[in-house]
Amino acid sequence: MKQFQDRIRAEGRVLPGNIIKVDGFLNHRVDTALMRDIAKEFKGRFDLSGLTAVLTVEASGIALATICAEEFGVPMIFAKKAKSDNIEGGLYKSDIYSYTYKKKVTLIVSSQWLGPDDKVLVIDDFLANGEALRGLVEIVQEAKAELIGIGIAIEKGFQPGGKKLREAGVHLESLAIIEQADENGIVFRGE
Amino acid sequence: MKQFQDRIRAEGRVLPGNIIKVDGFLNHRVDTALMRDIAKEFKGRFDLSGLTAVLTVEASGIALATICAEEFGVPMIFAKKAKSDNIEGGLYKSDIYSYTYKKKVTLIVSSQWLGPDDKVLVIDDFLANGEALRGLVEIVQEAKAELIGIGIAIEKGFQPGGKKLREAGVHLESLAIIEQADENGIVFRGE
Numbered sequence: 001m002k003q004f005q006d007r008i009r010a011e012g013r014v015l016p017g018n019i020i021k022v023d024g025f026l027n028h029r030v031d032t033a034l035m036r037d038i039a040k041e042f043k044g045r046f047d048l049s050g051l052t053a054v055l056t057v058e059a060s061g062i063a064l065a066t067i068c069a070e071e072f073g074v075p076m077i078f079a080k081k082a083k084s085d086n087i088e089g090g091l092y093k094s095d096i097y098s099y100t101y102k103k104k105v106t107l108i109v110s111s112q113w114l115g116p117d118d119k120v121l122v123i124d125d126f127l128a129n130g131e132a133l134r135g136l137v138e139i140v141q142e143a144k145a146e147l148i149g150i151g152i153a154i155e156k157g158f159q160p161g162g163k164k165l166r167e168a169g170v171h172l173e174s175l176a177i178i179e180q181a182d183e184n185g186i187v188f189r190g191e
Numbered sequence: 192m193k194q195f196q197d198r199i200r201a202e203g204r205v206l207p208g209n210i211i212k213v214d215g216f217l218n219h220r221v222d223t224a225l226m227r228d229i230a231k232e233f234k235g236r237f238d239l240s241g242l243t244a245v246l247t248v249e250a251s252g253i254a255l256a257t258i259c260a261e262e263f264g265v266p267m268i269f270a271k272k273a274k275s276d277n278i279e280g281g282l283y284k285s286d287i288y289s290y291t292y293k294k295k296v297t298l299i300v301s302s303q304w305l306g307p308d309d310k311v312l313v314i315d316d317f318l319a320n321g322e323a324l325r326g327l328v329e330i331v332q333e334a335k336a337e338l339i340g341i342g343i344a345i346e347k348g349f350q351p352g353g354k355k356l357r358e359a360g361v362h363l364e365s366l367a368i369i370e371q372a373d374e375n376g377i378v379f380r381g382e
Contacts, residue, residue, distance in 0.1 A: 029244070029268045029304040032261035053220070058250035063257040063267060070223035076254060077220045113220040 001041050001175040005188050007034070008154065014181045018156065026153060027060035027125050035064050038175060039071035042123070042151040045173045051148060052118045053077050055140065057107055057132050064153060065123040072121070077114065079107040079136060092142040094135035099128065107135040111143065118145035127152040127174060130161020137170065149173065156181075157189050192232050192366040196379050198225070199345065205372045209347065217344060218251035218316050226255050229366060230262035233314070233342040236364045242339060243309045244268050246331065248298055248323050255344060256314040263312070268305065270298040270327060283333040285326035290319065298326040302334065309336035318343040318365060321352020328361070340364065347372075348380050 013021040025031040051072055056065035057079040069076035082105060090111040098105045114120070122136050133150060140147045149171030155162045157177040165172045177189035204212040216222040242263055247256035248270040260267035272289075273296065281302040289296045305311070313327050324341060331338045340362030346353045348368040356363045368380035 023301060024304065025266075028271070028301055029266050030257065030260070031266055032257055033264075035257070036261065059253060059269070059271070060249075062250060062253040063269075066221065066223055066226070066254040066257045067261065069221070070227065070258065073224075075216075075220050075222055078250065078254075080219070080250070110214060110219060113215065 001038070004034070004038065004041075004153070005176045008176055008178075009186050012186065014183070014186065018158070018181060020154065020156070020178060020181055020186070022154065026064075030063040032063070032067065035067040036071065038064060038153060039068040041175060042068060042121075042173065043071060046121060046149050046151065046171065048072055048121065048148065050119045051121060053114065053120050054123050055079065055109075055114070055120050055136055056123050057081070057136060060126070061124040061132075064125055068121070068123050068151070075113075077109060079109045079139060081105045081107060092139045094138040094142070096131040096135040097129075098131065107132070107139060109139050109143070114139070114143040114145055116144040118143065119148055120145050121148045122150040123152075124150070125153045127155040127161045127165075127172075128159040130159075130164055133161065133165060137165075151175075154178065192229070195225070195229065195232075195344070196367045199367055199369075200377050203377065205374070205377065209349070209372060211345065211347070211369060211372055211377070213345065217255075221254040223254070223258065226258040227262065229255060229344060230259040232366060233259060233312075233364065234262060237312060237340050237342065237362065239263055239312065239339065241310045242312060244305065244311050245314050246270065246300070246305070246311050246327055247314050248272070248327060251317070252315040252323075255316055259312070259314050259342070266304075268300060270300045270330060272296045272298060283330045285329040285333070287322040287326040288320075290322065298323070298330060300330050300334070305330070305334040305336055307335040309334065310339055311336050312339045313341040314343075315341070316344045318346040318352045318356075318363075319350040321350075321355055324352065324356060328356075342366075345369065 054069040155174035180187040245260040343365040346365035371378040
């Protein structure tokens with residue numbers, strides 16, 4: 001998605017530790033018109049017939065997943081991290097390691113809202129090590145729902161998450177795959 | 192907003208501790224079409240001329256705030272809780288008490304994305320004690336931005352947040368104000 005890659009190159013910044021900072025339009029201040037363009041792009045890349053839900057994980061995936069879900073005409077479900085008082089029993093759970101927070105985190109989804117009749121598209125803003133996505137895929141499996149695929153805005157191609165998911169046979173679509181990011185700038189896969 | 196109140200009565204559940212569970216359509220599985228209806232309702236209730244941003248706080252406010260921001264044609268900014276490695280210096284901060292997690296939480300917004308030229312509408316899914324909103328209002332003040340008002344989906348009228356904000360002169364619009372919620376059902380303000 002050329003327009004999106006141009007935006008990342010123009011406005012993104014590379015920080016030490018291979019951090020790609022795109023918080024001006026993707027994951028702190030969110031350009032909602034861009035989210036709509038991304039949703040339309042995903043619509044062309046997946047077979048969404050029979051889709052019943054878009055699934056993501058709090059917090060930074062929610063904005064994109066919401067616009068995608070509205071574009072596809074289905075509800076958006078977000079997995080929560082750890083347990084708040086407002087969620088009762090009957091949960092699907094998956095333990096993941098959060099590289100952002102450097103600790104174990106449990107993803108939870110109420111079993112009321114996902115089951116064997118569901119066809120799910122997973123959406124997230126970033127894919128790096130793929131731990132959050134591994135957790136979401138596990139939750140879809142726990143629910144005995146069908147995973148149609150995973151749509152990602154930015155994949156860090158130099159980290160192992162994308163490779164692992166593709167090798168596992170998941171239909172993964174990343175709109176910008178960054179192969180290299182340093183003081184010389186950003187190189188996308190295919191360039 | 193009658194349609195929304197009917198939905199809360201039909202699908203919401205009252206749990207011990209005055210918890211109103213609406214996670215089937217508002218804050219776990221999200222009905223994106225309903226979010227669009229709510230955004231349109233807010234459009235009629237606020238003077239949005241010159242609006243530059245919708246501000247909310249992670250995580251459960253993001254879905255509604257995203258659709259509102261798209262409806263109003265502005266970016267959506269979400270305050271983060273505590274500090275992750277991906278946010279640098281230059282932050283607006285406000286300490287609040289989270290009743291959900293029973294601890295102090297610091298809300299942060301990068302000063303890059305909010306400043307004296309901004310006109311901001313704050314959006315959130317719930318208003319109870321009003322701590323999260325107090326924090327967001329403080330951040331708008333710190334940024335020397337203009338607060339147009341606060342739009343809330345569900346206000347718990349029997350908790351003090353709404354009263355405090357109205358007494359402080361904030362233009363607060365809540366689409367459903369719950370006066371009473373117990374085993375006998377839900378009573379909305381004005382009924």
